[in-house]
Amino acid sequence: MNGQKSRPFRHNTDLGQNFLVDPSVLQFILEASAPGPEETILEIGAGQGVLTRQLALSGCRRLYSLEIDRRLEGDLATLEKAFSNLKVFWGDAVTFDYESNFPDPPQKVIANIPYHITTPLIWKLLEDLAPRGLRYLLLMVQKEAADRLTSPAGTKMRYPLGVTLELMGHARRLRRVPPGAFRPAPRVDSALIEIGIDRRQDLAGDRSWRRLLKAAFGQRRKTLANNLGASFSLSREPLLSLFSDLGMDGKIRAEELDGDQWLRLAQRLTPWLPPSR
Known part of the structure; x- marks a missing residue:
């Protein structure tokens, strides 16, 4: 123009x-x-x-x-x-x-x-x-x-x-x-x-779900048990016992779980998690 x-x-x-x-x-x-x-x-x-x-x-x-x-x-x-x-x-x-x-x-x-x-x-x-x-x-x-x-x-x-x-x-x-x-x-x-x-x-x-995933994938070189234990101050033996109950190897890493395993883990583990800050 x-x-x-x-x-x-x-x-x-x-x-x-x-x-x-x-x-x-x-x-x-x-x-x-x-x-x-x-x-x-x-x-x-x-x-x-x-x-x-x-x-x-x-x-x-x-x-x-x-x-x-x-x-x-x-x-x-x-x-x-x-x-x-x-x-x-x-x-x-x-x-x-x-x-x-x-x-x-x-x-x-x-x-x-x-x-x-x-x-x-x-x-x-x-x-x-x-x-x-x-x-x-x-x-x-x-x-x-x-x-x-x-x-x-x-x-x-x-x-x-x-x-x-x-x-x-x-x-x-x-x-x-x-x-x-x-x-x-x-x-x-x-x-x-x-x-x-x-x-x-x-x-x-779901804030609990997001917290769980963030912690689980936090350090990929570490096992899922190590990541969750460090993030939420959870004792190793109870975690490994929970994994065994769910049919999961204690050395499993976060990327190895399928969707159904994640749902079962979240259902069992969420009550253990400390309140979010």
């Missing part, structure tokens, strides 16, 4: 801004997430609105789009005016007040997540939205994060969030996404993962 050319958008690397531009990947996301006419969808990281537009056109009942970078307000305000089912919100997804802002909570979340907030953001979504009806997440994450989130029992990349996802439903990797699918291109591969939630919707918000 006014005879001046608009300046090209400068991506903020501190925010992990790598905008998805590959049409085939965008189409894959739409087909995999399959927005329904009765569903409310939450999109995190709307960017310049490329996927936002397609989600609004999908026929979903309501679309919330959350973006942190106010420089994108012009692009998203135009879309918000064009689609009656779209409402744009501004803020940090890790600290956002989902309960107050979403009286009609989403059933599905679609997000392109910067690596440095992957774990805290997923915990936040599970804790705040799973008890209110969230049942499905389709997330673009770095490949290393995808490997960790979907690692089964007995693998070295197993960690607390992956255990929790297994017990709340499932997490699986759908496809690799190369750097060329983004602008600017990241230096690592990404992957799309699908998370389904169909049970234990309150587990992520």
Whole structure:
């Protein structure tokens, strides 16, 4: 306007801004997430609105789009005016007040997540939205994060969030996404993962559960008994006796337990734990 050319958008690397531009990947996301006419969808990281537009056109009942970078307000305000089912919100997804802002909570979340907030953001979504009806997440994450989130029992990349996802439903990797699918291109591969939630919707918000997992995985080179004993000042012999009752080897490490073993251990061990400070 006014005879001046608009300046090209400068991506903020501190925010992990790598905008998805590959049409085939965008189409894959739409087909995999399959927005329904009765569903409310939450999109995190709307960017310049490329996927936002397609989600609004999908026929979903309501679309919330959350973006942190106010420089994108012009692009998203135009879309918000064009689609009656779209409402744009501004803020940090890790600290956002989902309960107050979403009286009609989403059933599905679609997000392109910067690596440095992957774990805290997923915990936040599970804790705040799973008890209110969230049942499905389709997330673009770095490949290393995808490997960790979907690692089964007995693998070295197993960690607390992956255990929790297994017990709340499932997490699986759908496809690799190369750097060329983004602008600017990241230096690592990404992957799309699908998370389904169909049970234990309150587990992520259980403080005792979170304390137990944090202690258990605290020092990976140590056995589970050693980690729990050191974290909670528990005597070794009673712990080993408990492990024996549960059919677990005293030298087992946290990453070796499957979901059912974690549930049995938590049920027996939680009453022993000292009050949280």
